[in-house]
Structure formats: C-alpha cells, structure tokens
Amino acid sequence: MRPIHIALLCLMSILAVAPLSTAAAQEAAAEPAEEAPAPPADDTAEVIAALEAKVTELEGSLQNNINIVWTGIAAFLVLFMQPGFAMLEAGFTQAKNAVNIMMKNFMDLAIGTLAFFVLGFALMFGETSNGWFGSSLFALSGITGSDWTFTFWIFQVVFAATAATIVSGAVAGRFKFTAYLVATAAIAGVIYPIFGKWAWGSLLLDEGAGWLEGRGFIDFAGSTVVHSMGGWLALAAVLVRGPRLGKFSTDGNPQAMPGHSNPLAALGVFILFFGWFGFNAGSTTTGDGELGRVAVTTMLAAAGGALAAMITAWAMFGKPDASMTANGVIGGLVSITAPCYTVTPWGAVITGVIGGVLVVFSILFLERVLKVDDPVGAISAHGTCGAWGTLACGLFGAEAIVGAGDANTGLFYGGGAGQVGIQLIGIGAAFVWAFATGLILFFALKSTIGVRVSETEELEGLDIGEHGMEAYSGFQIFTTQ
Amino acid sequence: MRPIHIALLCLMSILAVAPLSTAAAQEAAAEPAEEAPAPPADDTAEVIAALEAKVTELEGSLQNNINIVWTGIAAFLVLFMQPGFAMLEAGFTQAKNAVNIMMKNFMDLAIGTLAFFVLGFALMFGETSNGWFGSSLFALSGITGSDWTFTFWIFQVVFAATAATIVSGAVAGRFKFTAYLVATAAIAGVIYPIFGKWAWGSLLLDEGAGWLEGRGFIDFAGSTVVHSMGGWLALAAVLVRGPRLGKFSTDGNPQAMPGHSNPLAALGVFILFFGWFGFNAGSTTTGDGELGRVAVTTMLAAAGGALAAMITAWAMFGKPDASMTANGVIGGLVSITAPCYTVTPWGAVITGVIGGVLVVFSILFLERVLKVDDPVGAISAHGTCGAWGTLACGLFGAEAIVGAGDANTGLFYGGGAGQVGIQLIGIGAAFVWAFATGLILFFALKSTIGVRVSETEELEGLDIGEHGMEAYSGFQIFTTQ
Amino acid sequence: MRPIHIALLCLMSILAVAPLSTAAAQEAAAEPAEEAPAPPADDTAEVIAALEAKVTELEGSLQNNINIVWTGIAAFLVLFMQPGFAMLEAGFTQAKNAVNIMMKNFMDLAIGTLAFFVLGFALMFGETSNGWFGSSLFALSGITGSDWTFTFWIFQVVFAATAATIVSGAVAGRFKFTAYLVATAAIAGVIYPIFGKWAWGSLLLDEGAGWLEGRGFIDFAGSTVVHSMGGWLALAAVLVRGPRLGKFSTDGNPQAMPGHSNPLAALGVFILFFGWFGFNAGSTTTGDGELGRVAVTTMLAAAGGALAAMITAWAMFGKPDASMTANGVIGGLVSITAPCYTVTPWGAVITGVIGGVLVVFSILFLERVLKVDDPVGAISAHGTCGAWGTLACGLFGAEAIVGAGDANTGLFYGGGAGQVGIQLIGIGAAFVWAFATGLILFFALKSTIGVRVSETEELEGLDIGEHGMEAYSGFQIFTTQ
Amino acid sequence: MKLVTAFIQPERLNAVKQKLFEKEVFKMSVTNALGCGQQKGYTETYRGVQTEVNLLKKVRLDIAVNDEFVEPTIDAIVDGARTGKVGDGKIFVQELAECIRISSGDRGTDAI
Amino acid sequence: MKLVTAFIQPERLNAVKQKLFEKEVFKMSVTNALGCGQQKGYTETYRGVQTEVNLLKKVRLDIAVNDEFVEPTIDAIVDGARTGKVGDGKIFVQELAECIRISSGDRGTDAI
Amino acid sequence: MKLVTAFIQPERLNAVKQKLFEKEVFKMSVTNALGCGQQKGYTETYRGVQTEVNLLKKVRLDIAVNDEFVEPTIDAIVDGARTGKVGDGKIFVQELAECIRISSGDRGTDAI
Numbered sequence A, B, C: 001m002r003p004i005h006i007a008l009l010c011l012m013s014i015l016a017v018a019p020l021s022t023a024a025a026q027e028a029a030a031e032p033a034e035e036a037p038a039p040p041a042d043d044t045a046e047v048i049a050a051l052e053a054k055v056t057e058l059e060g061s062l063q064n065n066i067n068i069v070w071t072g073i074a075a076f077l078v079l080f081m082q083p084g085f086a087m088l089e090a091g092f093t094q095a096k097n098a099v100n101i102m103m104k105n106f107m108d109l110a111i112g113t114l115a116f117f118v119l120g121f122a123l124m125f126g127e128t129s130n131g132w133f134g135s136s137l138f139a140l141s142g143i144t145g146s147d148w149t150f151t152f153w154i155f156q157v158v159f160a161a162t163a164a165t166i167v168s169g170a171v172a173g174r175f176k177f178t179a180y181l182v183a184t185a186a187i188a189g190v191i192y193p194i195f196g197k198w199a200w201g202s203l204l205l206d207e208g209a210g211w212l213e214g215r216g217f218i219d220f221a222g223s224t225v226v227h228s229m230g231g232w233l234a235l236a237a238v239l240v241r242g243p244r245l246g247k248f249s250t251d252g253n254p255q256a257m258p259g260h261s262n263p264l265a266a267l268g269v270f271i272l273f274f275g276w277f278g279f280n281a282g283s284t285t286t287g288d289g290e291l292g293r294v295a296v297t298t299m300l301a302a303a304g305g306a307l308a309a310m311i312t313a314w315a316m317f318g319k320p321d322a323s324m325t326a327n328g329v330i331g332g333l334v335s336i337t338a339p340c341y342t343v344t345p346w347g348a349v350i351t352g353v354i355g356g357v358l359v360v361f362s363i364l365f366l367e368r369v370l371k372v373d374d375p376v377g378a379i380s381a382h383g384t385c386g387a388w389g390t391l392a393c394g395l396f397g398a399e400a401i402v403g404a405g406d407a408n409t410g411l412f413y414g415g416g417a418g419q420v421g422i423q424l425i426g427i428g429a430a431f432v433w434a435f436a437t438g439l440i441l442f443f444a445l446k447s448t449i450g451v452r453v454s455e456t457e458e459l460e461g462l463d464i465g466e467h468g469m470e471a472y473s474g475f476q477i478f479t480t481q
Numbered sequence D, E, F: 001m002k003l004v005t006a007f008i009q010p011e012r013l014n015a016v017k018q019k020l021f022e023k024e025v026f027k028m029s030v031t032n033a034l035g036c037g038q039q040k041g042y043t044e045t046y047r048g049v050q051t052e053v054n055l056l057k058k059v060r061l062d063i064a065v066n067d068e069f070v071e072p073t074i075d076a077i078v079d080g081a082r083t084g085k086v087g088d089g090k091i092f093v094q095e096l097a098e099c100i101r102i103s104s105g106d107r108g109t110d111a112i
C-alpha cells in the first residue's frame, strides 16, 4: 500500500499547489466590461446599421446559447455513460469483484477529471505550434464568465473519462487497484489527450490544430480518438497482466466464466445506448437540425449491430446469446461514432451490421487464438469496432448526399481511395500510440507497484482483498464461481 | 429454430437490398444551395424590408433550432424508457426468465427501429390521399441535411418501440422468442403505424392527415395511439398464448408468482417516470412555455396515480402493496398522456387518481374474472388506463382555461358531449384495430412457428431454454419459483 | 393502521375539495389575447422603432424559450435523482427492508408533489409582505398558457421532493411507514418551503423576497435550503426514533450492518451525480454560458470529494472503503451546491476535497460519539456538507474573478468576513428551523400514530411487516442479516 | 427416530408438501441444493464457450420422524415427487440418536 | 463421535456462536434453510393474491463433536437460541461413523 | 450404505468432482455453506467498523455410497481438495439406514 500512498499523495499535492500559481492569472483575467452599447445615431442609415449589427449579434448570441444548452446536456448524457460501463462490467463478471469494479469506475471518473483538468485539456486543446501537443489552458486558467470553453470542457472531460474507463472492464477481476489508479491518471492526463490533439486539436482554438486532422482525417465523435484508444490501451493492460485464474484450462481452452447479473449488464448497455446520443449527436456542439441526422444514424447503427450480433451468435452457437447481443449494441454504436455525421441512414445500418458481426468474431479471435482474457469484450467492442467505424468513414462517407459537405469522400460514393488512406493512417497512428504507451505504462507499473493481486485474493475476490467488503452482503452466492 | 432463421434472414435481406434502390434517390436529393442573401438595397425602405425579412427568418430558424434541441432530447428520454420497461418486467417476474426479458427488450428496440425505418414511418407520416396509411418517406428517402424530419423521426421511432415493448411484459415467462421477434417487426412496422396515421398523420406533412384526427380526436401524446395500442395487442397475445404454468390453480384461482426483484422493478418505474417527461412534454415538439405546463400535469397525474393505487390496494388487501403502487405510477402517467396538454393542474390530479384506482381494479378483473395472466399488469396499465386517459380529454378538456385553445372541449367544462363521442370513437377504433390485428398476428404465429415454449422449458426458465444461459450465475436461487 | 387511514383520507379530501375553489379563479385568469401587433408606421423612424422593438422582444422571447428548455430538462434530471436516492438507500441497507425503501421513495415523491402543489409552492414563492412565508399561488391558481411559472414549478417541486427524501435513508429499516407518509407531507408542504421562502423567496416574484436573502445570504443551488434542511430533519427523525436493533452492542460500540448490494448503491450514486447537473447548473434557470461554468465547478468538486473521501478512509481503515467513497461523491456534490456559481475551478476542487474529508469524519463522529444510527450517511452528506458548502461561499466566493459579479465576497479573495457572517446566520437559521420543527414533528408522530415498528417486525424486515411481501423472491438470503 | 432426507425436483416441492400434510407430517426443513444423478444436464453457451452443466437444481428436504412415521413419510414423498423420469430424486434414511426441542427442552420422540 | 444438527432462528446465530465458544466448541458449519414447525407462518399479499408462507427462514448448524462434548454443545445451543416461544428451533443428534481432516489426513476423534 | 459429507474449499469443487468421476462416483449433492474451523477468518471494514469474519464460504458435498465405495470416495475427496493448509476441509461419514430412488421405487444398495 505504501508506494501507492506516495503516488496518491503526489497527485493530491499537485492539486494543492496549483491553485496558488493560477489564482493570480485568473485575477488578471477578470471579465472585461461588456462593450459599450452603440451611441445613438443621428442619421437613419446609422440607426439601421446599428440595428443590423444588433440583429447579427443577436443571432450569434442566441445560437450560442442554444449550442451551450445542447452541448451541456449532451455532456451530462455522456457522463451518465459511466454507470453504464460500471453496470455492464459488473454484470459480465463475478459477484466477488463487483465492489472493485464500482470503485474503479468512481475513481477513473474522479481522477480522470482532475488529471484532465490540470493537464489533459491543455495538452489536447491548448495552443500548439507543432500539432503534437498543446500548451495553454492548464487548469482552465484565464477562462471566466459565460465563456464557451466551460461548456466545451465539460463535454470533453467526460470523453476523457470514457477512454479511461474502457480499460476497467478488460482487466476486471485481477488488476491491482492502486496500479489502476495510476494508470487512469496517466491515460486521462496524458495518453488520451495527446492523441486527441492530433485528431481534434482545432475544435476549440484554431491555433490548436493537430497534424492528423490537418491531413483530412475524419473521426466525428471519436471511434478512434476515444474508443480505439481505450480498446488498445486495454489490450496492452491485459497482455501485461495476463488472464484470470481458470480462464484458460491447462491445454489453453477458454472456459466460460459467466457474469453474475445479466439484468445489471443489460441495464448498463441501455444506459450506454442512451448516453451515446450525447456522445454522437452532442459532438455537433451545435443546436441545429444536424443533431437529428446524427441521432438517426446512431440509432440505426445500434439496431443493426444488435441484430447482427445476435444472428451471428445464434448461427454459430445455436442460441441467441444475450451477452454477445449486448456487445453487438456497443459494437454498432462504436462503429457509427466516427461516421455518424457523414453517412446516409442506409450507410449507418450497414456500418452497424458489420460492427455487430465483427465484434463477435473479434471476441472469439482474441479468446481462442490470441488467448487474451477480456471478460467484457472491451477490446473488441471499442478497439476493433472503433477501427472499423473509422474506416467506414472512408468507405461510406456521403457528405454531398446527406448535405454535410460539398463532395462525397467515401470510396463507395465516388470519393476515391484517398480518404480510405487517410483513415488508415489515423487508425494506425492510434494503434501505435495507444498500444506502445500502454505497454510502457503497464510494464512500468508491473515493475514498480505491481499489477497483480495475489492468487488467494483473486480466488477470494478483489472485493475482500482490495476493499475489505463484499458486494452482496446477506445473499448466498455459490462460491465456486 | 429453423423457421425463425428464415424469418430473420428475410428481414436481413430486405435491409441488404434496400440501400441500392434508395442510393440513387438520395443522390438526386442532395441539399440545394442555401438561397442567396438579399442583394444590397439602394433605398432605405428596401434595406428596412430586407432587415425585417431577416428578423422574421431569424425568429423562425432560431425557434426551429430550439425545437430541435428540445425534441431531440425528449426523444432520448423516451428511448431511455426502454430499460425502464426491461427492469420493470424483469423485476416483476421470476429470475429464471430475466435474460429472455432483456433480450426481448433489446430486440424490440432493434427490430422495431429497423421496421419503422423501412416501413412504419412511411405508413404513419407519409403522404396519403385516403387518411388510412401513408406511402412516402420509406427509409427516410429524400431527407438530408438538417431537415426537421430527422429529429421528428428519432422522436417517433422511440414511440413505436414503446408500443412494441408493452407486449413483452404481458407475455413474460412463456412466449417463444422467435415468435416474439416476428411479432415485434409486425407491430412496429405495420400495426402501430397504421393506427398512428389515423390519429396523428398530419404531424409532419399536411398531406398526411388521417381520418380520425380529421374528426377532432384528441390524443396529445399517445394514451391511445401508443399505450392502448400496446395494451390491446398484449391482450391478444396473452389470450392466444394462455397463462403461465401454475398461475391458476386447477379450480381457477389465481396464484401469487412474486417477482424476483422489487428494487429492479422500482428502478424501472422511476426510469419510466423520468422518460415520460420526454414522452408527454416532448410531444409539444416545440421549445416554449407550454412544455412546462405539460410537465406539470404529467407530474401531478403520476403523483395522483401512485397515491391512489397505494390507498386502493391498502384498503383492499390490508397492506400498501408495492407492486400495485408501481402500477399506479404507470397508470397515472398513461392516463395523463392524452390530456396532458389540455387539462388544468387539478384536472391532471383527478385524471391520475382515477387512473391509479382503475389500474388496480383492472388488474384484479383481468386476473380474477377473465383469468388472464399478465405478470406485470401491462394490459391494465397501458390498455385500460390508455382508454381512460383518452376519455378524460373529453371530460376535463379545458383549452380556454389553460390557454391552449379557444373553447373548452371537456364535458365538465361546458364543452358538451361532442368531444366525448369523438374520443369514444377513437378508443373503439383503437381497440378493434389492435385486438383484431393482434389476434390475427398471434394466431398466425401460433399455427406456423408456434408461440409456446415446452412445459419443461417453461418450468426450467426461458433463459436456459431460449438463450442457454442464466441471469444470475453464482447466486443460489430458491428454485421452486 | 387506522389513524393512518384517517391521515391519508384527510390528504385526499383536501385534494378533492380544492379544485372547486380554484376552478373559478382559473376561469377568470384565462390567457389574455396577445398584444396587438404594432400598427403600420408611415414614417421611416417609426418603422425602424417598431422593428427595433420587435428585435428586442424577439430576443426576450427566444431567450425565454431557451431558458424554458434548459430549466425543464434540468428539472427532469433532478427528478431522476429520486431513483438515485432509492437505489443508494436500498443498496446501503439490508435486503429485508428494500421494498419499504422503494415505497418510501415513491411516496415522498407522490405525496411531496401534491403537498407542494397545494401548499408548499405558495408558501415558498407566493407574495409575502413579511419575508417569512408566501400566500399566493396556491395550487398554481391563475397560471395558464406558456407561463414561465409552470417550468419554474416543475423545477422547484423536484427540489422539495429531494429535501423530503433525504430523511428516508437515515431512518431506513425501523420507521413506521404511515408515520413516514405524514412526515413527508409536512416536510414538502410546510417545513421546507418556509425556510425556502427566507432564502429564495424572490426567485419567482419580486414581492416574494425573504428576510435571509435580503441580508445577502448566498446559497446558489441549495446546500442549505435543500440539503442541510433534509439532513437536520433526518437527524431529528433519527434521534426520536433511535437506532436499529443490533446497531450498537450493549457497551455502545457501533456494529457493522453491511448494505445488501454495493452495485445498486453505486448505481444510485452515479444517478445522483448525473442528476446533480440539473440541480446545480439548472439553478441558473437561464440557458447561457454560465451553466457551463457551474457544470465545471460541480464536476470538479464531485471528483475532489470522491478522491478525498477514499484517501481519508484508506488512511484511517487501511482499505479504500467503497461505501465511504460513495458518500464522498455525495459530500463533494452537496458542498459545491451553494458555491457552484461563485467559485473558481480551483475553489471548487478545494470545496469538494474538504467536503469529502468532512463526510467521513462526520459519519464517524455521529456513529461513535453521538451514537446516532444513520445507515446511509444522510445526515453527514447532506447536513454537514450542506453547512460546509454554504460556509464555503463566504470563504471562496470569487465573483469578480469568475465574472459573476462586481466584487469578490470570499474571505480568501479579499471579500472580508462579512459574507462569512451572513452565511453563518443562514446555516444557523436552517439548523434551528429544521431541527426544531423536526423534533416537534417526529415527537408528535411518536405520541400519536407512533414511529416504531415492533421488534419482531424490525428483525423480520419491514418488507414483510409493512408491505406483506419480500424484495427478492426466490433468492436465498442469509438471514442473520 | 429417523431422519429422512430427500432430494427432489424443485417444482415438485408443493406437491410433496401437500402429500406430507395428508399423512400428518407437518414439520420439515427445506434447503436448496445442486445435484448430480443419472439425469444428464444441459449445455450452456456463454460468449461462445460451451459448458456442460451437470449440477442441476434440486430441493433438499430434511424430515425427522418417529419410527412409525418413516414409511408414510417415504410414501408421501414418492407420491408427490414421482413422475417416473430420471431426476425425480432420491430419499435417504438415517438413524437419529436424539432430538431436542429448544423452546421447551423436550427430548426424544415427544420432541419430534 | 456425534453430529449435532440444529435449526435455529436466524437472529439467534450470534448468541449461539458465543455460547458455543464459551463451551470451547469452535468448529461448525452453517447453512440457511427454510423450516416448517409448530410455528405458524404469516400471510403475504402479492398483487391482491394472498399466500400463506409457512416455510420460514431458519439457520442450520452442523457441528461434529466427540461424545463428551455432545451435552455441552446441546446446552450451548439451547442457551443461545431459547426464547421460550415456538419457532425457537430443534436439535438433532446423529451417530458419526468417521471423520477425516483433509489437510492432514487425520481420522477419528482427533480430527474433529 | 454410508453417507459421506464433506466441507471443502469452494475453488476445489471441480477438482474433487473430477477425482470422484475417476473413481466412478458420479452421484452427489452440493450445497453452499459457511464454516468455521481451525482456519482463521479475515477482517472486513464497513464504514469504519471492523468486523471479524470467521464464517468462511465452503461447499458441502453429500454423497451416498455403498460400503465398498466409502474409502475410494474419501480418497478422491482428499485427493481433489488437499492443499495441506488449514481450511482444506473435513469429511464426515454416517451410517445410512435406507435409500430409495423415487423414479423407480428401488430401495437399498441398488438405489444408490
């Protein structure tokens, strides 16, 4: 526990010192007085011009307020995805680890928020001259009043938390809690924002543009930036940590380790589904009719993913497997996250259907071929489907048709192969960055504070070992599980 | 399993072929360029006129954006009712069927969405010359950009899913999964939208008006269109399928089959309560002060329904029954769904109170007199209270008082009996349409792929039989239940 | 049961009679016709003036609509906190009382809504000449059309329900259901609104201002008005009722009575977290950029509270206790509720961190020193942290820096001690009012219908005793708990 | 005195209870259990991995009776639980050395 | 060696454990059970349907002891569990033919 | 006939089942239980209150066998469950007076 205490104290002390340094800055930045109203014009023309200006300004300010209301609410919906993940992960794993999962989900939100506040947001959206990382806006310094940046920050922080929380499910049931806390700070504070800069850096400031978006990379709401990022980090974590005891028999065959509550998992999926409208439609950050179109493609892809995954599982295993169907919903949603703004409704259905098929095969491939133990299918649903969705932009992009741009970029809509190439670069960059930094991070943790709990603790459950309590006190649980 | 596979493949193949046919259409419909800005006027009058036009246009476009944000979010809230139904149904039934209930709720959403996309929306809101069904807008063809139709569609699709999912609870614990899938496609794709056309056809296009609304039928948010529809379809399903084994003793007395998780059920009710504000207040599809009034009536009716159902159950059975109270909340909400826009706050309280009393008696009547087994009270809460709420429009309609119209239509507010008559026609039409098509649908299913699971499967639970898994792995469940 | 029946009937009869008295009033108040459009102007100047007026009016009406959408949705989010409380309370207590907790949460919402409708809203926001209680707007009389008051009411009623529901958790597992119902009506109908008048009376009508706000008391979203109020009422209830059997050993040592479902409790906390954005950011009741700033401070304080509570518990007990962490989230959120509008982001972090530490010590103090049994930590999280958050306004208020006012009021930002003094007056007034009326209320209940269930009933669980049913039918629950 | 222990199919519990009441055997203790007998199990698939489930859900009855009640008790259980298929269950009978009623302190055959 | 099996009221478990510890009986196994004895049940109502619940929640204790410990064990259980009301529970004593400690392979009275 | 009852560590159940199958003991009943033996428990902290948990989760096996199978059964259980540490568990053997297969009505050693 000791090394961890140190780690935590470091984090806390950063938090404690920082205010001093920024208080002055903020004081200086106190809101300038509102610009004085135009002086009364003697001349009719001037009066009209003033009125015209007022109308234009009004248009801007009211639309800005609409955007703020929209984006703020969308942010809350994305925040609500956090219990979605928590319930999904808990439901898909064993009762003896449920407390640990809840704690990880509270903490990746809490620590992720603070790390993104102090560091991540600046790296991702601050000014940059190189396109690789930003270096202003640390701890929101200088932002005051009703600045759009606040609303933008609240929307972005929940994205960072989402990327961090994806790892939680994949390493469920065996990962040391303290190591998880440090990893979460690193992901939300550094790893996620740096890639985010590359692809989305200019969303707030023009001077913040990243190199990847400069090449025309499209990832509207984060199939790659958020989901693949989380998925590949999870892959690194799982490879470093290894599978749960009993997941693979001595001859390497995967064993079923059924989750302890299907209703809880299903609730989680429904919550994620709900929150995803904040994620995708909210990514317009503009309150106008395009959010409706994005909502439509999101809905259709989720439906396609669910149906396709169920049918795939049914055909392969003889029964419509509920846990694969759940992953299908997520797979469909992750797949449409990048292309939700640029594809037609039918494009969305197809993207979702392929995502739903893919997630099943990816789960089986990881488990049977790579012998990777991912209890909730996070690597497949977020990593694999995230990559697919990003590619789908290059295949189905129909900007001209849907009225989102001048020319279709999709290969199948006459856009040529160019966009596909750019998308592949982005997918590759994400994999290399996430997997490499993930390996470094988790190996570093392994060789310092350690990433494994003891075998006894794993068998008894992390709830007792890590938190000294049980999730379901009073219920008889049949404990060979 | 085989006939089902065929059914599913049919659905999938429709999905696969359709894009080809519509891609061209959509290409043609690519967003026209924005109308050119007015040319600079030499003359002051012209300048002023142009500015005036700009202000008017601005008013329209900003209000439109406000409406879109409002309606979009309302749609997400209604979508979130889906887990509300899932949790309520699972909580009110036995643990051995919980996976099946989750799968049904995922699938009525997924299949319902696709069916409504391909077919239902067009039938319900497309152009019509006869007022009975529409025939344009299949698969949203021709809709692009930031068209209001997208937002409207996302709002409507979740209504269709709601109508479909109501059946799920009533047939819980005994209905063949494959038959359920087919039924859901039929309901969301055909049965629901056709009635919807009659009552709500003109909501999108003036050329879409249905015969029933033409007569002045009022159902603001769907007491009849959505809830009664679902309730009477559920009644048909339950009659065709019959009760669960053990629900009625050999001498016909109903037996208690307690639900396996009251907290899950209560969570479901709270989620539904939350989502209902999207359902009712969202049905204004306009972001202005009237949504506040609708929210107020909705809240008061729910409170009245809950309290009245609890007191009724208390008086009748000697204890405040939690499951009846839960139904009372739903009953109050369903009751206010039609009249939420046109009644006074007190009218709402009374409507809700009567709904809460009614739901208890309706449950007892169905169970004790008709010997119908409806484990979650869906037929009573949605069917009976839906009819009551629709009638309540004719009794308590106080448009002039609440400022929603020129004259009160309610019998008790001096509106005469005319509106009551029209409401009764609508209620009757809904019952005849839903119950008749329901009987046809379920009998057709019964005589083809079948609607019953085997007795062994029913006893062992549908989770093992239909999905090959258990909901609560690791928990000891006392299994005579 | 008999005295209760009487109580309930009283409530119902108020509801039944009231409409008669207000119907006339409402009739009279029917929406006045829209003001006539300005007559066509001959003169250019007049045209311009008319246009200018139209623009100004447009600005007002559109912003009003934005505010309505924002506030309406915020209200729904706050309503959704209700299941958050229900799940948290149920998860933290024993399975044998879960039905009772669900029923209490349904009923404090239902009865609270009706009591606030009939009485509370008028006391809190009606016109007043004395600043102590209002006396107009009973049952929303005279409000019609798209009046802002509807939206405002829906936002306020869920606040009243929140105050009422806080008591529920503290008295879990031993309080007579009927007594709880009466208490809830009294809290939402009288006790909460009267204090609310003092601090927030002018939010709706200028003539409604209360004495406390007149002195400059700051409680932006209700740390004191809602949370401390609920917390001190809970303290009174718990003192009058006494601890659960077995909570304290014969020598007075507190015993662990572990909650039956950590995932349910965690879900509750996440739901509360989500809803809290409606609570705090929604309290702007204005759709503009300031809601973003409030959301940011809320998020940061919650993160700080969670992290600080975990570290505190870890340091004290050797393990990161999940239930204390959950209380830390709530503690952080309650703490930031008052100062969310006026503190800097760093101020929010610090406020939250202190709230998180405080909640742990407060829980231990209440349990170990005062021997008070509060199964869910409601008194500490809401009462203590509410007081802290209110005080924090006076310490960290940085209005000038954050752009929310002209001068900083916070002691640490050069605002002097004046605000601290005013805040302490408010904190003290809240404690005296809530605790005193709480003692009177609960003693009155104790000596009439009684507040205790029998020992047997308490041991067997209130679900069987009060509601005649069990929460988890079919699950084997190890019943020494 | 004997202790009769039976493992039966869960859904037969009510029928068995009724038959026992008819034979005036009113006291019993019930637990749930998992059992493995001649009856083969079924296959579950979880995320593509097949598992043979051969511990099936059963209900365990423990009934302490005086010697003359042993045969009626066995008959009642068989009556209520029998469908003729494997999996119907098994009854075990053991000697009971002593029996004490806690509330009264009674011992032996009176205390059963 | 004897096997003492007791069905007691759930809420008395801690008291019984304490009394057993006082008599130096430290080892035991505990299961939950449902029981039906003289104690009548209670009525539940679920959605208007009344059900007589006569299987009440009990805790089952199994304690294997050497012969000289039988009476102290019984006394301890009675001491801890008795309130004098029906429903207090029942104790059964059976012969134990053999006892094996798995960790060491010890058998018989030493292994208890 | 004998009734072999064993309390083992939950995670050893599969190993024990396998060893039993190797010895051709296919029938058994399994229940979960809490146990208290030499093995000391662990400390939980709930909201700052420490609790000594000394009832640990165990699995109970009941296996009725003919006399010649008693030793093989015991061996198999010991084989599968033994790690050499306290907490491995305990096996109890009791006389079985009678055994009845409900489906066929068979009695005695054939019915086991």
Ligand SMILES: Nc1ncnc2c1ncn2[C@@H]1O[C@H](COP(=O)(O)OP(=O)(O)O)[C@@H](O)[C@H]1O
Binding pocket: D007, D008, D034, D035, D036, D037, D038, D039, D056, D058, D086, D087, D088, D089, D090, F027, F028, F029, F030, F062, F063, F064, F065, F101, F103, F111, F112
């Ligand atoms: N020899 C045995 N030892 C312990 N339990 C047994 C034995 N035989 C049967 N059972 C229990 O009885 C249940 C029903 O067994 P069943 O399949 O009907 O018996 P059989 O295999 O003898 O026909 C089993 O699931 C198991 O719980």
Ligand SMILES: Nc1ncnc2c1ncn2[C@@H]1O[C@H](COP(=O)(O)OP(=O)(O)O)[C@@H](O)[C@H]1O
Binding pocket: D027, D028, D029, D030, D062, D063, D064, D065, D101, D103, D111, D112, E007, E008, E033, E034, E035, E036, E037, E038, E039, E056, E058, E086, E087, E088, E089, E090
């Ligand atoms: N003859 C019996 N066989 C099996 N279990 C019994 C028997 N008698 C009592 N029990 C168990 O003991 C529990 C308590 O019984 P109790 O009502 O105190 O006994 P009695 O009816 O003899 O006074 C019962 O719920 C049941 O679990």
Ligand SMILES: Nc1ncnc2c1ncn2[C@@H]1O[C@H](COP(=O)(O)OP(=O)(O)O)[C@@H](O)[C@H]1O
Binding pocket: E027, E028, E029, E030, E062, E063, E064, E065, E101, E102, E103, E111, E112, F007, F008, F033, F034, F035, F036, F037, F038, F039, F056, F058, F086, F087, F088, F089, F090
């Ligand atoms: N004398 C006994 N009576 C009842 N159950 C026992 C007894 N001894 C051991 N057990 C059961 O066996 C389990 C394992 O015991 P263990 O600690 O391995 O035994 P020992 O203490 O003899 O070494 C205990 O948790 C308990 O369930």
